[in-house]
Amino acid sequence: MATVTLKPIKVPDLRLEADNIKPDAFAGKKAAEIADLHVYCGNSQYPLGEFFEVAGEGGATAAETEVVIDGDVSRVKYIGMKMTAGSVLVKGNADMYVGAWMEGGTITVNGDTDAFAGMGMTGGEINVLGNAGNYLGAAYRGDWRGMQGGVIRVAGDAGSDIGTFMRGGEIIVNGNVDVHVGTHQEGGTIIVKGDAKSKVGGQMVEGEIYVFGDIEVMMPGFQHIGDVDVAVDGVSGRFACYKGDMGERHPRRKGETIYGKLYLKY
Amino acid sequence: MAEYLIKNGFVYDPVLGIKGDRTDVAVKDGKMVETSALSNPAEIDASGMTVMAGAVDIHAHVAGPKVCVGRNFRPEDKLFRATPQAGIKRMEGGFSVPTVLRTGYDYARMGFGFVMEAAMPPLYARHVHEEIRDTPIIDEGALPVFGNNWFVLEYLKNKEIENTASYIAWLMRMTRGYGVKVVNPGGTEAWGWGLNCPTVNDPVPYFDVTPAQIVRGLIEANEYLGLPHCMHVHSNSLGEPGNYTVTLDTLKQAEGIAPRNEFGREQVLHHTHLQFHSYGGESYASKSFESKSKEVAEYVNSQDNITFDLGVVTLDETTTMTADGPFEHHLTELNHLKWVNTDVELETAAGVVPYIYSPKTFIAGAQWAIGIELGLFSKDPMRTFITTDHPNAGPFIRYPRVYKWLMSKAAREDMLDNVLKYGDSVRDRCYIGEIDREITLFELAQMTRAGPAKALGLANMFGSLKPGMEGDVAVYPYNPETSEDPEDIERAFSNARYLIKGGEIVVKDGQVVSNGNKRTFWVDCKVNENPQVERDIAEKFKRYYSVNLANYEVYAHHYVPNPYVIEVDATQ
Incomplete structure (x- = not known):
């Protein structure tokens, strides 16, 4: 595994759009070539080296490349966008679109991420050790293809609208979440270990949502269908199980109607 | 003005009967001229390349409220598809519902000179013209929809052809429209009651x-007026298995009606996107669904007063949009994607739904096959036009791919063997595997130039390189003597080396270098005074319309700054 270290040396005036910061773009390149890759700041294009000191070199393939960002990049967007393999470690905070549409590999952010992390991702793993922003694992505006695979783990809290149009994969939030969880969800699993505010599973078609804490206001479209004992992400317990959203269409498979499932821990 | 001599290209011109001869073509002062008329021309070396007149698109949804809705509610259609401004070009965006700028540039890059917006809701004609005005380069016209209009329904119930004609003439002037479009006749009005008219004999509720x-x-009213274009229909039960009988019933309505016009048009009915209307069977399953392209094409071949366009499915993710309101509801029930539905007061309705024609499904493969089959079964390329019903069956930028499929059996076999998941079922349920025909470049020029120009009543301006015609010339980097790979067809026709539009170079070395001088074509039809229709119009505006009559007209100075008006006198 070859490591490329990026040390932030200049805070951009505007937010930097840096979808080139990913193992796929760095693989097979020397430090100077990496520093020459472009980033956007507003409507202008700059070399990556203008904002980062680059050390090390990429491995032969993305899978053999590790990217370490040694500092705070809370004004840098699109880190790890569409990456397919390898790893990215951000030692500080990151801006929006971390790991958007990623297909594989691992991203770890030691601090917080802003909105749209893991948007539309189909595989791989994102670990946020701080808090995550809004639209975590959601769909791009207008799209019906939200998170489709992979895992997102957040050690802290997450914002609103997480898992919108989610179709697969797993989102695990250790802390609390804001409103709108799994809106239009059509698959996958969302686990909230803290509390959720409201609008949980609105227009949910299928998939699963687990909430360990409280839901401040339940959606009216969910029906209590019984209690179950299950183990979720290493925690066993008794959950009240609801099906819904009853106001939404639901597919039929093998003669059975499929509903979204909402589990609320006792 | 500039003079151009396009030298040594392989020229294809159905009107002049030129079939790939190496010859020179001349443009002067915006028109085609004899080469001897030039004094000091700029020369364009077209050796090893194909030269044709600018292409003409008879049916595409490129401007207006439903296109705009498509753009607005599909931001994902623009994602990663924006091209920054460069040179004289402004920023381009979008794929299946491109921005007006990309629309103009893409058509120019494909060598098009004229495009007909296929459905204009009269009440929103201003919006249509604003978008047409802002689309660079290409000349355009727009067809107002009449098939579900209350005036028309009431007049035709009483068989009042003259009143219908007077109303059409009035509405075309109000909307700066070009011809008579009909979408799901009666069915869209029935949709206001939550119903439809699945066959040609189902009465419209109330009317x-x-x-x-x-x-x-x-059709009769259209010929009464003698308009340049014939009646242009999208018949009932689009997209339904077994609908080919409805299509034949619709086409039969033209029997016995002769064209009457001064524009050289020889047909009285144009049936659009015939692919969507040539289905057999009872469901979309491969056990039942089947192609009826042969049956429909045979009928069209047997009549000489009908034209049609294909509407080929291009197997893309696209955005469907039509004034066929009930059909869009049917689609959203099928794919569960987002849906927009609009009622346009006394006139029409519309719906918009994204749709993915996946090569992994049998049905999309069969639809693809049926569109191509219609083009190959048709015996008269002058009555058969290539479209994708943009964006309904696919985006117009796929036309060159459709050319490839029509022109190469090998390209079709590759689709059936390697691209379609259910290629064998498609061979089994459709005719495509049995057809060996390959469209020639001369026939392609008929289907994309001379044919549609003639059907639109524009044969004196477009579709040929004859002296006196508009100076629209496309030069494609395609050598008919040496090119063997079917992919060359798609590559070459996707990006013309040169396009001269109205005598000006618009595409040079494959790049758009000018925003051209686009015009909006509309038809001003004079009719005798008709007090009954005038009274009916005043009455309907007073009682039903949400706007007042004075706010209805598309005022030329603002909305149509560069008009080309075709005058028709129907007072005799």
């Missing part, structure tokens, strides 16, 4: 007139 009466009545 008690049948689609057959609407179609025949509008």
